[in-house]
């Protein structure tokens with residue numbers, strides 16, 4: 001590998017196993033044919049605000065064409081009067097610029113105007129988040145892809161930090177085992193794929209199924225979806241947002257929304273159940 005150090009000097013490093021954790025750029029993976037550059041992605045723009053009147057126990061998810069076409073906007077408090085306020089839109093499902101929507105949210109979402117009184121931005125972040133689901137393989141001879149580089153984040157709500165940490169830990173452990181065993185072949189490193197799929201494969205596949213479906217929602221469809229969500233218990237809603245899918249959750253959603261049985265929503269829940277009940281090994285050997 002060649003890299004630049006903190007002073008911009010080029011350095012070369014030989015390693016038995018390399019972990020590409022370069023995020024959205026998937027720098028090594030793309031150059032070694034482990035996957036193409038991402039084609040579908042969330043384009044996010046976010047302020048970290050000091051907002052003294054924002055209630056720290058409230059978070060907002062804002063959907064609809066006016067503030068977040070093909071995506072959603074968020075207000076996530078994180079202590080000490082700070083709130084992250086952002087918008088993410090999915091490309092190429094649309095070609096909108098998330099930055100354009102950001103300022104209008106504070107100004108024009110009536111529920112937020114008072115809460116952001118006297119607020120001021122401290123940081124501004126923009127970035128891209130892969131929205132294609134995981135790669136088919138994350139390992140080859142001497143190379144592993146972890147975090148966003150492997151498409152390991154949840155496409156449900158564009159959550160990647162927790163999953164980058166988990167997959168980085170998993171990749172590090174497998175790399176260490178391979179070095180100890182003196183075997184850094186694709187066959188040995190394939191343990192990483194198996195472990196990751198066993199732990200996350202089902203939930204990430206379902207998250208991606210949902211992402212593709214809701215990215216096309218019209219405003220009317222979002223109103224219907226909100227009616228459905230309002231009938232969920234807080235813990236069901238939290239479980240769904242965490243992307244922690246189980247038969248119990250799907251049955252619970254149906255029990256609270258019996259009207260779904262007569263709609264296309266039921267067909268979708270059936271597809272989810274089918275995926276939930278497919279063993280991880282079967283999915284690996286596709």
Ligand SMILES: Cc1cc2nc3c(=O)[nH]c(=O)nc-3n(C[C@H](O)[C@H](O)[C@H](O)COP(=O)(O)OP(=O)(O)OC[C@H]3O[C@@H](n4cnc5c(N)ncnc54)[C@H](O)[C@@H]3O)c2cc1C
Nearest residue numbers: 022023025027044045046127128147148153159160161164
């Ligand atoms: C606006 C926005 C808001 C987000 N909010 C949340 C959130 O609230 N919660 C959440 O869970 N996720 C959030 N995400 C997603 C989350 O940021 C990512 O999923 C997560 O950071 C992925 O971690 P990673 O380590 O895989 O990649 P990254 O965090 O992208 O880290 C990759 C690192 O590799 C470096 N790098 C890349 N190429 C090279 C190279 N050639 N040489 C040297 N270094 C290189 C980069 O500079 C970077 O430091 C958000 C994303 C965006 C864009």
